[in-house]
Amino acid sequence: MTTNLSHSRPHIHLIHPKYRPDIDGLRAVAILSVVGFHAFPSWIRGGFIGVDIFFVISGFLISTIIFSSLERSRFSLMEFYVRRVRRIFPALVLVLVCSLAFGWLVLMADEYKQLGMHTAGGAGFVQNLVLWRESGYFDNLAETKPMLHLWSLAVEEQFYIFWPLLLAFVWKRQWNFLKITAAIGAVSFLANLYLMHRNPIAAFYLPISRFWELMIGGVLAYVVLHRPQLIEMHKKGQSILGFLLIAAGLILVNKGRDFPGWWALLPTLGAFFVISAGPNAWLNQKLLSNKVTVWIGLISYPLYLWHWVLLSYLRIIDSGDAPDLDVALAVALAVLLAWLTYQFVEKPVRGGGNRTFKVIALCGLMLLVGVSGAVLPRVDTRTEPAMFFNPAGNVEANRLNEKHHDISAYVSLANDDRQVAIRSPYCHYNLAGQTFEQYKNGMGKCLAIDGSKKNILIIGDSHAADLYVALSTNYSEFNFLQVTGASCTPVLSVHKPGTPCYSLINYGLEFASNNRLDAVIVAARWTDGYDDIATSISRIRQGNSNIYLVGPPVEFTADAHRVILRSREPLSKSRFLDKTKILINNQLKSMAAANNLHFIDRISLYCGADLNCPIVSNDGELLVVDYGHLTGLGARYLGSVMRRHGSLSGLE
Secondary structure (H helix, E strand, C coil): CCCCCCCCCCCCCCCCCCCCHHHHHHHHHHHHHHHHHHHCCCCCCCHHHHHHHHHHHHHHHHHHHHHHHHHCCCCCHHHHHHHHHHHHHHHHHHHHHHHHHHHHHHCCHHHHHHHHHHHHHHHCCCHHHHHHCCCCCCCHHHHHCCCCCHHHHHHHHHHHHHHHHHHHHHHHCCCCHHHHHHHHHHHHHHHHHHHHHHCHHHHHHCHHHCHHHHHHHHHHHHHHHHCHHHHCCCHHHHHHHHHHHHHHHHHHCCCCCCCCCHHHHHHHHHHHHHHHCCCCCHHHHHHHCCHHHHHHHHCHHHHHHHHHHHHHHHHHHCCCCCCHHHHHHHHHHHHHHHHHHHHHHHHHHHCCCCHHHHHHHHHHHHHHHHHHHHHHHHHCCCCCCCCCCCCCCCHHHHHHHHHCCCHHHHHHHHHHHHCEEEECCCCEEECCCCCHHHHHHHHHHHCCCCCCCEEEEEEECHHHHHHHHHHHCCCCCEEEEEEECCCCCCCHHHCCCCCHHHHHHHHHHHHHHHCCCCEEEEECCCCCCHHHHHHHHHHHCCCCCCEEEECCCCCECCCHHHHHHHCCCCCCHHHHECHHHHHHHHHHHHHHHHCCCEEECHHHHHHCCCCCCCCECCCCCECECCCCCECHHHHHHHHHHHHHCCCCCCCC
């Protein structure tokens, strides 16, 4: 038994499975799901499961190639990696270069630095690790990251590096492929479930919690090669079951689910059964193997690369949600670019002669792109994009530009303020670098009741921390106490027991129920948990009856200063408001009335009846630092409006 693993025989040809048009058709289902989700997320809420379908397809095809080639002594690591380079690099280099060049035209300095880092991460196939350290796939800032989608390509490339090396090692020792594949799949799936409870972002991005999806394809590859009798029966039924599982995933899975977790079994097992049904199953033959779906499948890789870049830049330039027509046109352009890339870049590079030269050139280009991404944005000294959108008529943008503000200073100050968890006029405790238990003993002294003043507790998240600044600077006659934490919605059901937010909010609710306060103010961004607010209110009412429920803050579809500077006409901020917050605000107002609570309509107070919310003061100072957090000046402005409108009239 001999296996070529050296570089000495690069002419060896790996054994490839017979072409199956239905697999290209399944690729079409996957890419259309992903593009649909990214373009119209409210229509195709579970479309992101298309990536999981791709994982199963890749695991099946790559494992089939490696299993077959090793077993016939025709496997070469050199040949395998050469083929991967010729398959993956051409389109990726083109998209990275175009994105980096276009970003120089339209992005601001901090955005371009982030793009450079993500370009380097994409070129080095570690983008999943870069994003893991930043934030979630579904957060508000995700749409402003043109290279976000390369996380899945990084996971696949890490699989391409790890898997052939392991299988070659296994083959030399004559171990069983199926047992190794199943064992790795089981460990990875358990890691996925474990991380979903401990660190959901890590579960989404890390290869250890994603490889099980590729292993599902690997198990199927082994069964097709060596145990075909296990899947010979009920081919039509397998195909139908697979489609039903994928459809269930598209309908039932959404951004609110714990994903991947157990939910990822729907698309992965769906893909398993569709592939196992074979090319002659009726649905596979009629639906997946027709010319249209096969064509979409053939361009699925460049389409995956292009579509998100175009949609992301569209939303960046438009400062948030773009009109549906513009989105549809961007998708159409992505399809055109994908076909052109497939026809005139991918096919010529993958075929023909000069293979060694092509591979060396592609590797050199990828290295150059990665280095450029890491270096160019750091030496870019521009204060604004080359293609700047601000017209002379935009007075607010001109005021902001005249100040030449360092936006990062605003962000830093705002972040420092929001890190405060426990605060009163006498002291504060900061969450940064500490666990809840480490400073719990000192908090009682900080949250001291002042017998000479009315005592008001503010409990909630970082937007509640904004309220502390707003109120304490405008109501000096009151003693304000603060229990807040970033992303700590004041509803325990939102948080897992033992987490800092759970402990912090539980402490705040316990303090409210055990102390006679003049009022308790409950405030948050209210992305979730507002349906269960009654549980928190009931605990607070054990000690206090005077409760103020504050509606969600003003939120923009992009960072506020970007909204101003990118506006191509005299600014109407109402256009850039996140309208979902208005709906939530109305629901909370009804809840407050039904539960005999005071309600503070923060949106109406800050923006006025026309919802034209101020972002910059009259002298050009920022009032809003990001999508909705207030600067110190912005918080004081909100507090002055609240005082003028008698928001705490029951206490004054």
